[in-house]
Amino acid sequence: MIEVNNLVKTFDGFIALDGTSLKVENGSVYGLVGPNGAGKSTVINHLTGVYKQDGGTVLFDDEPVWENANVKRKIAYIPDDWFYFNGSNVEDMMRFYKGIYPSFSEERFYKMRDAFNIDLKKGIKYLSKGMKKQVAFWLALSSMPEYLILDEPVDGLDPVMRRRIWSFVMEDVAARGTSVLVSSHNLRELEDVCDHVGIMNKGKVILERSLSELQDNMVKLQVVFKEGMNEVPGDIPVLHDSVMGRVHTMIVRMCPESAVKCVSKYEPLLVEAVPLTLEEIFVYELGGLDYEIKETII
Amino acid sequence: MKSKKQLFDKTIFGKLIISLWPVWSLASLFGVVMTISSALRFRSNMLFDYTFAGRTLMYEADAEYFSAASTFVIYAALIYALVVGIGVYSFLFSKRSTIFMHSLPFSRDTVYISVTAAGLLMTVVPFVISEIVYTLMLLPLGIFRIKAIMILLWAIIAYCLIFFGLSALAAQFAGRLISFIAMYGILNFFFFFAEMSVTVFQSAFLYGVNEQYGNKLDFLIPVARLVDKVYYKYNYVETNMEELKDVSFFGLGTITVYGLVGVVLLVFARFVYKYRKSEASSEMLTIDFLKPVLLYAFSFIGAIAGAYILYGMFAFGNYQVVKTLPMLMLAVICGGICFFVGSMIINRDLRVFNRPNLAGFSILAAVLVIATFVAKADIFKQEDKMLSASEVDYVTVYLGGVEYVIKPDEPLFDYMQDIQKAIIEEGPRGNVAGEQWAISANFLYRLQDGGRFTRDYVIKMSEDNLSDPNSLESILLDFMNTEPVREKQLLLTPDYAIEYIDLAIYREYGYRDINIEKEKHRGLLDAVCQDLREGNIPKETFFSDYNENQYTLQICGGYGENVSKNEAVYDMWTQLVITKDMVHTIEYLETECGVDFSELK
Numbered sequence: 026m027i028e029v030n031n032l033v034k035t036f037d038g039f040i041a042l043d044g045t046s047l048k049v050e051n052g053s054v055y056g057l058v059g060p061n062g063a064g065k066s067t068v069i070n071h072l073t074g075v076y077k078q079d080g081g082t083v084l085f086d087d088e089p090v091w092e093n094a095n096v097k098r099k100i101a102y103i104p105d106d107w108f109y110f111n112g113s114n115v116e117d118m119m120r121f122y123k124g125i126y127p128s129f130s131e132e133r134f135y136k137m138r139d140a141f142n143i144d145l146k147k148g149i150k151y152l153s154k155g156m157k158k159q160v161a162f163w164l165a166l167s168s169m170p171e172y173l174i175l176d177e178p179v180d181g182l183d184p185v186m187r188r189r190i191w192s193f194v195m196e197d198v199a200a201r202g203t204s205v206l207v208s209s210h211n212l213r214e215l216e217d218v219c220d221h222v223g224i225m226n227k228g229k230v231i232l233e234r235s236l237s238e239l240q241d242n243m244v245k246l247q248v249v250f251k252e253g254m255n256e257v258p259g260d261i262p263v264l265h266d267s268v269m270g271r272v273h274t275m276i277v278r279m280c281p282e283s284a285v286k287c288v289s290k291y292e293p294l295l296v297e298a299v300p301l302t303l304e305e306i307f308v309y310e311l312g313g314l315d316y317e318i319k320e321t322i323i
Numbered sequence: 324m325k326s327k328k329q330l331f332d333k334t335i336f337g338k339l340i341i342s343l344w345p346v347w348s349l350a351s352l353f354g355v356v357m358t359i360s361s362a363l364r365f366r367s368n369m370l371f372d373y374t375f376a377g378r379t380l381m382y383e384a385d386a387e388y389f390s391a392a393s394t395f396v397i398y399a400a401l402i403y404a405l406v407v408g409i410g411v412y413s414f415l416f417s418k419r420s421t422i423f424m425h426s427l428p429f430s431r432d433t434v435y436i437s438v439t440a441a442g443l444l445m446t447v448v449p450f451v452i453s454e455i456v457y458t459l460m461l462l463p464l465g466i467f468r469i470k471a472i473m474i475l476l477w478a479i480i481a482y483c484l485i486f487f488g489l490s491a492l493a494a495q496f497a498g499r500l501i502s503f504i505a506m507y508g509i510l511n512f513f514f515f516f517a518e519m520s521v522t523v524f525q526s527a528f529l530y531g532v533n534e535q536y537g538n539k540l541d542f543l544i545p546v547a548r549l550v551d552k553v554y555y556k557y558n559y560v561e562t563n564m565e566e567l568k569d570v571s572f573f574g575l576g577t578i579t580v581y582g583l584v585g586v587v588l589l590v591f592a593r594f595v596y597k598y599r600k601s602e603a604s605s606e607m608l609t610i611d612f613l614k615p616v617l618l619y620a621f622s623f624i625g626a627i628a629g630a631y632i633l634y635g636m637f638a639f640g641n642y643q644v645v646k647t648l649p650m651l652m653l654a655v656i657c658g659g660i661c662f663f664v665g666s667m668i669i670n671r672d673l674r675v676f677n678r679p680n681l682a683g684f685s686i687l688a689a690v691l692v693i694a695t696f697v698a699k700a701d702i703f704k705q706e707d708k709m710l711s712a713s714e715v716d717y718v719t720v721y722l723g724g725v726e727y728v729i730k731p732d733e734p735l736f737d738y739m740q741d742i743q744k745a746i747i748e749e750g751p752r753g754n755v756a757g758e759q760w761a762i763s764a765n766f767l768y769r770l771q772d773g774g775r776f777t778r779d780y781v782i783k784m785s786e787d788n789l790s791d792p793n794s795l796e797s798i799l800l801d802f803m804n805t806e807p808v809r810e811k812q813l814l815l816t817p818d819y820a821i822e823y824i825d826l827a828i829y830r831e832y833g834y835r836d837i838n839i840e841k842e843k844h845r846g847l848l849d850a851v852c853q854d855l856r857e858g859n860i861p862k863e864t865f866f867s868d869y870n871e872n873q874y875t876l877q878i879c880g881g882y883g884e885n886v887s888k889n890e891a892v893y894d895m896w897t898q899l900v901i902t903k904d905m906v907h908t909i910e911y912l913e914t915e916c917g918v919d920f921s922e923l924k
Contacts, residue, residue: 073425094429108422126428
């Protein structure tokens with residue numbers, strides 16, 4: 026289990042992480058989302074033992090990760106911009122990973138060769154951005170990690186390769202109980218793979234729930250009230266309301282059943298609960314924290 | 324599973340050695356080519372060159388090894404350690420590579436030790452390969468000088484340790500490649516520039532004090548100290564100066580000390596690496612407290628060095644003592660430029676004219692004001708300083724256009740110091756314009772402890788003062804015209820080793836030189852001496868222009884280790900126009916050297 030407690034980090038007086046806490050259960054896929062500058066990459070750099078925290082703890086199975094080679098051996102990390110040694114080809118980097126990670130499986134590496142279809146002898150610098158990302162996944166998955174930390178992992182990959190890579194990851198989660206923490210702005214994709222989500226803003230995790238809990242806690246209602254009733258009654262906890270004709274589309278912070286029940290007492294002509302996408306949850310949760318979509322005329 | 328306390332990782336080590344193969348293999352190739360060329364030249368000299376006749380070949384081989392240890396390897400290691408440092412520590416200069424390396428399952432210690440070991444090996448390898456090749460090439464000639472080989476090997480290792488140690492430390496302070504290179508330069512040469520700037524600035528306010536680089540901080544500049552202290556010397560058989568007795572190597576202690584310092588630097592760099600934050604990569608400086616330290620040091624040195632240079636440019640170098648206010652103003656301007664430019668570079672931000680920086684500049688300006696007045700106040704009493712005879716080995720005096728040596732046991736020594744006191748007492752007489760009469764008076768004291776003490780004066784002369792026997796003009800001319808001084812001016816003192824004496828005979832369309840044979844030097848100089856004592860040599864013969872039908876003796880000699888504990892030998896050169904009155908000189912040249920003086924007569 027990954028446990029981050031009250032993590033604090035400042036850069037030249039700027040507070041990047043202000044008491045961040047999160048928990049990733051074993052065998053789960055945790056999506057870390059948040060606006061630009063929220064501190065996601067900073068959290069990831071702490072999780073991989075790159076940054077030393079100013080305060081708080083970063084634990085993997087109750088062991089700190091900082092300067093702990095034993096813990097770091099269980100972690101594979103794929104950053105947004107993966108590094109490789111100048112002049113190396115895939116095989117060179119494979120040898121390097123094999124020397125670094127005791128659990129590296131050469132057998133698995135060669136088994137996955139068909140899926141990636143990249144020439145082992147080709148210099149990595151000659152590969153496209155997407156192909157470099159494939160190599161990063163190839164090597165990371167061959168390292169048989171217990172923890173997989175991904176920063177914008179499928180950025181630059183084509184749709185087919187995205188599916189293939191996610192299927193590899195999910196296979197590892199199912200078969201080996203790998204825990205995955207993934208940071209991405211592609212919320213649509215996260216929705217498909219994550220079972221837990223943490224939303225970060227201004228250096229803090231403001232919301233951390235399982236995806237189903239998150240979707241249960243907020244609902245989109247489409248309502249047509251009776252004639253003469255133009256305003257939404259005050260006892261309905263509306264986060265956002267837009268009106269088109271007589272149809273109100275409301276985001277309500279309630280579970281779908283309660284929300285429908287709450288609206289039904291006003292005898293609307295139509296009431297329908299629609300589950301929210303992760304993207305909508307992200308937008309409306311942050312909307313309450315001065316991060317709403319503003320209509321700006323330019 | 325790997326050990327918990329693993330300190331070295333062969334994968335990182337091997338990866339660096341393999342991925343940086345062009346660096347060390349090209350350096351090795353270069354070294355081998357140089358070595359082969361040197362070995363072939365040595366073999367060729369041995370077989371054909373007459374200079375080896377009578378010498379012991381083995382000692383010449385020693386000298387070749389010692390020569391490499393005392394010159395080439397020092398400079399080569401200085402430059403090559405930087406190149407290797409760029410290669411192995413490059414991961415520290417970009418966020419992407421730093422994140423990669425630090426996310427690997429190793430402690431910082433393991434990364435540092437593995438990377439540094441690879442760097443050190445790559446630094447040493449080309450030199451060792453070159454030495455092996457050289458040794459192998461000499462083997463067929465039956466030459467195998469184990470002591471010389473070991474000395475060179477030890478020197479190689481020590482130089483690599485000290486310069487790679489500096490490279491490793493510089494890398495920990497720098498977050499960018501450009502700042503790494505700058506930091507390596509600073510660690511190697513900062514104290515040279517610091518000492519030179521401070522002494523030059525101080526001496527600008529003091530009459531006659533013309534300090535340049537005083538070598539006082541040499542020990543902090545490894546390359547300077549090593550070049551100075553590591554050398555070799557041929558020892559000849561006393562009865563036959565052509566026959567080599569052996570070749571001595573000096574500076575092994577210095578080499579060892581710097582090798583150990585290199586180890587300390589590598590250990591220190593490891594602590595800095597652990598203290599250094601990963602997020603500091605791509606910053607100019609990674610350690611926060613270094614930023615103000617370097618900024619103020621750079622600005623202060625830039626201020627005083629810039630002020631000195633600009634003052635010289637505006638005054639065309641024509642000044643004895645600088646004026647305080649213009650010098651201070653230039654220092655503040657130069658300091659300000661350095662401070663704000665330095666701030667731009669260190670913080671990578673062009674917006675530097677903010678409140679904290681203006682406050683910082685005010686502090687710098689205040690320090691410059693204090694430094695200027697401290698320099699002018701001469702708190703160490705440098706301007707009036709006179710050395711006692713017991714401190715001095717000898718003094719080289721340059722006065723009235725000729726140079727000669729005075730030793731402290733000569734009566735002339737006190738007289739010379741009286742002259743110097745008179746010059747100081749009179750003080751600077753202002754700038755000398757184009758055609759004005761002026762005399763340069765330079766006194767270079769070589770001290771018993773091997774140090775130097777110099778005083779340089781330019782004295783503006785006035786013919787009007789010659790009538791006053793107490794004027795500085797009269798005092799100086801009296802000194803220059805005393806017989807012992809004139810003898811010295813003509814290199815007539817037996818202490819001097821005469822290199823050569825030529826007689827130049829000028830004619831309408833040119834001149835020809837007659838070289839006076841070595842065994843006749845003393846006889847000729849005795850004759851000149853006799854003419855001098857009898858008053859046959861007019862004063863102006865020292866300063867005459869070349870004329871048709873003129874006979875001029877050109878005497879070149881030296882004064883060095885045969886009479887002094889200091890090693891330097893000074894080449895001195897003087898010329899004497901032969902006049903009809905110099906009867907003894909003419910007679911000697913006619914009878915002993917067959918010179919025809921009929922045209923002169």
